[in-house]
Structures are given as C-alpha cells and as structure tokens.
Amino acid sequence: MNTAPAPANPSIYDVFRLGRTDGATPIDLTIGNPHLKPPACYYEALDATVRDLRAMPENGHGYSTGGDPFGLCRNIASDLTQRFDAPFSAKDILPTVGATGAIDVILKTIVRPAVDVCHTQAPAREPDEVVVVAPYFVEYLNLVRGNGAVPVVVESTSDFQLDVERIAAAIGPRTRAILVNSPNNPTGRIYSEASLKQLAAALEAKNREFGIRILVIEDAVYDAIVFGNRQVPSMIPHYGALVRVNSYSKSLSLSGERLGHLAVHPAFASDERRAEFVADLNLNMRMRVVHAPLLQHRVVARMPLHGLVDIESYHRNVDRLHLTLSSLGFGVGLPEATFYLWAVLPVEFDTEEEFRALAHDGPSPLHYLPGTLFGGQAYRRCVRFSTCVPFTEIERACARLHEISAARRQTSGAQR
Numbered sequence: 001m002n003t004a005p006a007p008a009n010p011s012i013y014d015v016f017r018l019g020r021t022d023g024a025t026p027i028d029l030t031i032g033n034p035h036l037k038p039p040a041c042y043y044e045a046l047d048a049t050v051r052d053l054r055a056m057p058e059n060g061h062g063y064s065t066g067g068d069p070f071g072l073c074r075n076i077a078s079d080l081t082q083r084f085d086a087p088f089s090a091k092d093i094l095p096t097v098g099a100t101g102a103i104d105v106i107l108k109t110i111v112r113p114a115v116d117v118c119h120t121q122a123p124a125r126e127p128d129e130v131v132v133v134a135p136y137f138v139e140y141l142n143l144v145r146g147n148g149a150v151p152v153v154v155e156s157t158s159d160f161q162l163d164v165e166r167i168a169a170a171i172g173p174r175t176r177a178i179l180v181n182s183p184n185n186p187t188g189r190i191y192s193e194a195s196l197k198q199l200a201a202a203l204e205a206k207n208r209e210f211g212i213r214i215l216v217i218e219d220a221v222y223d224a225i226v227f228g229n230r231q232v233p234s235m236i237p238h239y240g241a242l243v244r245v246n247s248y249s250k251s252l253s254l255s256g257e258r259l260g261h262l263a264v265h266p267a268f269a270s271d272e273r274r275a276e277f278v279a280d281l282n283l284n285m286r287m288r289v290v291h292a293p294l295l296q297h298r299v300v301a302r303m304p305l306h307g308l309v310d311i312e313s314y315h316r317n318v319d320r321l322h323l324t325l326s327s328l329g330f331g332v333g334l335p336e337a338t339f340y341l342w343a344v345l346p347v348e349f350d351t352e353e354e355f356r357a358l359a360h361d362g363p364s365p366l367h368y369l370p371g372t373l374f375g376g377q378a379y380r381r382c383v384r385f386s387t388c389v390p391f392t393e394i395e396r397a398c399a400r401l402h403e404i405s406a407a408r409r410q411t412s413g414a415q416r
C-alpha cells in the first residue's frame, strides 16, 4: 500500500511509479498514456514508409542533415496556417522529441545562466523567472528549474480560467516566459478567448513597463481531444512573441514514439531576428537531444494532422466516471477537453492519504494521481483520474469507488 506523500520535485517517472502496485489486478488511472491505437491512416503511412525505406539503395536511417527532407514541417505549417489564419512557414517549425523536448529547447534558448562560470569576477545574476499557471502539468517545474530559471507559480481562478490580474502581479523585470496550457492538464478546461486576449494585453503592458519581451509558450497537446464541438482559442491572433508547442502523443496515440514540434509565430519578430531565434533553437536542440526520430518524421509527414481522434470513446469514459464521482460526493466538473477528471474529495475524507489508503487496499487497487503533484498543498484535497483506458477499466474504477465510499462510511459509523 502506498500512502507516502507525493515527492517534492516529482517527475513523470515518479508518476509512472505511482501507477505501479503489488496488487493482483490494479486499475491504473494515473498517466495520460492513450490506450486507443493510432488511426488506420498512421499504419498505412508507416507501411508505405517502410516499403520505401526497404527499397532505397542508400541507408535511410542515418543522422538528420537538417532542413525538412520529408515535408513534415511543410505539413505542420499548412495545418497551422489553415487553422489560425496566420502564415506559418516550414522554416520556423522544428520537429522535437515530444512536446517535452520542445519546451525544454525553448527554455534552454531563452533562459540565461544565473552564474557565469567563465568569468570568476562576474557577480552571480538573479535567476530568470518563468510563470507557470497552477494546476500545471507535472513536468513543468522540472523543465523550468532544469534550465536554470525559477518557476513563479500563479493559481488559476476558482473555475480554472487564467487569473490575469494575478499573473500580471507576478511578472517582474526577470520574467522570460509564461507557459500557457489549454486545453489544460489536469483540469480539462479550455481558456476562453477573452482571457487569452486579456493576458496578451497584460503581457504587452509589462513588456513596455520593464523593457522586456515575455515569450508565451503555448502548449496545445490536447487540442485534438475536445468535447461537444468546442473551439480551442489560441493566443496566436493576439500576441506575436509566441511559440506554439504540440505533439502526436495524445492526438495520434504515439506517446512512445516521441514526436512533437514547436512553431515560432510568424509575427515573432523581424524576419532576421526570427531566423536567428530559430537557428539558436536548432543549435540547442542538437546540443541537447539531437533530433526527433526520423522514421516518425517520414510517417507523420504523409498524414492529415487533425480530426483523427476517436472522441466518442474518450467522451464515454469521461461521462461514465464523472457520473459515479458526482454521485459519491466528489466535487467534479465535466471536462471540456482532454481525458482527465480533476476532482475534490468528498467531505468524509479528511485527507488524500486517507482516501489513497482505502483506494490502494485489496486485490483491485485503484491508482490515480494526488492533486499536490499539480501545484502543491493548495490542491491537497484534489485528485486526478486519467480515463484513456478501456471502458471496462472505467467500469472497474466505478465499482471500486463505490467500495471505497462504503468502506469509509463503515469506519466512520464504527467510530461514532
């Protein structure tokens, strides 16, 4: 049974471990690792790619020599141009090792080291800062700290929209960037167009006040998993100093293949400055992680990039679990997007650890993630369930939740 507090600096690997159990048949609703297979057109493109590679006289598996030899960046640029009515160019797009690799390389490029190791006389600078909106994706703090910056965490509003006033108050002369994740992991909320517009105006004002240019890192990895024909607004129409990050981990169920990209906004800066920035990003990527797997470049370059997710299947899971959680007294809203349910524990549980002890007990332990992983003590009564599992697992989870609730009622009855 695992009732240890969540680790202080959790990484995605701790999260993987939290999902493990010595129970016989665990119900694992921890991480967002889609169980749905990639769409049929992925396998068609994969088959065709393998045929082509086999038939090539030369080795098609060598190092990347740069550029866009398979047309992946062209494919991404035309998808973005169409969706956002902004002239994205293939040369401003970099395939990366997942969205994680994209965020990492952006931060590496914009964060200046606080300590100048080459000039022993140089005074250490105050570190750069990156604004992170809570609750946030578990890995954000590690990415910011790992690149030498300090995360400045700002909580979202009570309905999980951006709290622009608080964000503005958290910005100072050392702010380099803000991470904006919509649709949001873990809350499943989509940030409204109005709040994004307001954020853009607030950033412009702070840029003028401090003579800086705050970069928006727009993380859109869930923009293909959206319920009920909702649109996902972007900051692209409102703010030019922006890099959009996405990947195929969720939208094509390719989380293990590690393909993502970053796209620099067409209005990021003058053509010359933008080219310099892209060159720096390229250099840092080669220094850090080499390049994203080329087999996947070849395959995804041949595919449509949108509208391929089996939304109904995710919707069904989310609805089913939501129904059970609300009937048992959890504070939980229906997500607008993603496959996560973010819930506040029913009042009868004093702490998350108490709930966890019951959830992990017995031959069918239920695994989920504690809210503290997504933003510390402010979320100590919250839990996140990931529903990208077969429906039968959702049914098991619902049955288990009823058992946990009954067990709690029994112990409180015994104590009275």
Ligand code: PLP
Pocket: 032, 097, 098, 099, 100, 101, 137, 181, 185, 219, 221, 246, 247, 248, 249, 255, 259, 260
């Ligand atoms: N950003 C968010 C908000 C996520 O939830 C995740 C993964 O769960 C990632 C980025 C990482 O995506 P990738 O697998 O493309 O590195």
